[in-house]
Amino acid sequence: MPILIATVVLVGVLCTLDLILTIGVIKRLQEHTALLSERGGGRMSLGPGDEVGGFSATSVAGEPVHDAMIESETVVAFFSPSCGPCKEKLPKFIEYARGVPRGREQVIAVVTADTPEDAEAAAPGVAALAPVARVVTGRDAEAVANACKVRGFPVVLKVNRSTDGRLLVMTDEVDVERPAVATY
16 A cells, blocks of 8 residues: 555656646747747748848840839749749649739749759749749849848749838738739
């Protein structure tokens, strides 16, 4: 009988200790989450209200693509051929881009290709994007990605001019599974 009582007491003490440690871990995770949120730790690019940097590029079709030419709401998407989620999102984005009211004029697709192998892997995606977007690759892709501070893929932004003429990110959460809304 004393062994049973000792065992029950020991289990009770261990459970209490476990509960105290679990509460401590949860509090610490909440602190870390708050710190990361303040620093923008989970952001893959500029966010709503952030100003897009200057850029100048040429599309694969030879068209100039630069920040000064964006005068109305424009979709800017970033993809990488080595990114699994990009491969899933690309067909949905192409369908979305088809529905943008002024078409290619208001859609820029940036496809990174750092190596010849990447460029080869990106070729089918670039070809599929060309009818619906001004497609930028290579060093030009890097210039646009730097202007939008892209740190991960895929990213789809809507950008537009503010009343004072600055190019700002309107949203970084474009739902490509829904039809493009005619706010352009």
